[in-house]
Amino acid sequence: MLSIVVLISGSGSNLKSLLEATENPLFGAKIVAVGSDNAADGLAHAERFGVPTFVVSPGSFDTRENWANVLLANVNHFRPDLVVLAGFMKILPANFVSALTPNLINTHPSLLPAFPGAHAVRDALDAKVTETGVTIHVVDEGVDTGPHIASATVPVLADDNEHDLHERIKVVERELLVATVKDIAAKKIHLPSLVK
Ligand code: GRF
Numbered sequence: 001m002l003s004i005v006v007l008i009s010g011s012g013s014n015l016k017s018l019l020e021a022t023e024n025p026l027f028g029a030k031i032v033a034v035g036s037d038n039a040a041d042g043l044a045h046a047e048r049f050g051v052p053t054f055v056v057s058p059g060s061f062d063t064r065e066n067w068a069n070v071l072l073a074n075v076n077h078f079r080p081d082l083v084v085l086a087g088f089m090k091i092l093p094a095n096f097v098s099a100l101t102p103n104l105i106n107t108h109p110s111l112l113p114a115f116p117g118a119h120a121v122r123d124a125l126d127a128k129v130t131e132t133g134v135t136i137h138v139v140d141e142g143v144d145t146g147p148h149i150a151s152a153t154v155p156v157l158a159d160d161n162e163h164d165l166h167e168r169i170k171v172v173e174r175e176l177l178v179a180t181v182k183d184i185a186a187k188k189i190h191l192p193s194l195v196k
Pocket of ligand 1: 008009010011012013014015042086087088107108109170173
């Protein structure tokens with residue numbers, strides 16, 4: 001059974017889908033803890049499933065590295081096989097990434113390498129692309145630059161605004177994240193071989 005720590009910053013709908021998927025014993029993975037950089041609404045999903053939570057806020061530390069070391073200690077306490085960033089909106093410094101990669105994955109709401117960063121949906125709309133999507137990738141020390149694991153396309157509609165487009169992306173994103181974690185648990189995806 002693959003054990004997972006999920007990190008979130010917001011509403012946690014991707015986390016909720018993963019928690020629901022883990023209810024099926026055939027899924028092959030369980031979420032052992034959920035962490036956040038803030039008192040995120042999404043932590044309530046973990047609590048509802050009886051999964052422990054932790055919050056490590058960067059504002060309580062004098063450097064990003066000190067923050068990340070404490071975040072890492074909280075993650076490592078649960079000895080996960082995999083750490084999933086599911087809407088975790090802080091950039092993680094090298095000390096955190098190097099300790100966990102390649103067993104550290106992120107879901108991002110664009111077809112990378114297009115539109116990395118915190119405003120992927122807005123940037124896709126501004127660029128007037130006709131399709132965007134979601135990419136799940138291994139986290140490396142860059143921003144949304146790590147090796148791709150899976151991606152899916154979502155059309156941009158003529159009257160889309162940022163909220164509507166992001167909600168449609170998230171429908172696809174939740175499914176892709178669940179399927180990807182399932183494949184990692186089943187060893188159909190081997191993360192170390194993606195990192196060269
Ligand atoms: C997702 O689209 C994620 O890729 C992005 O923020 C969104 C988080 O959604 N970075 P949720 O908190 O899982 O609902």
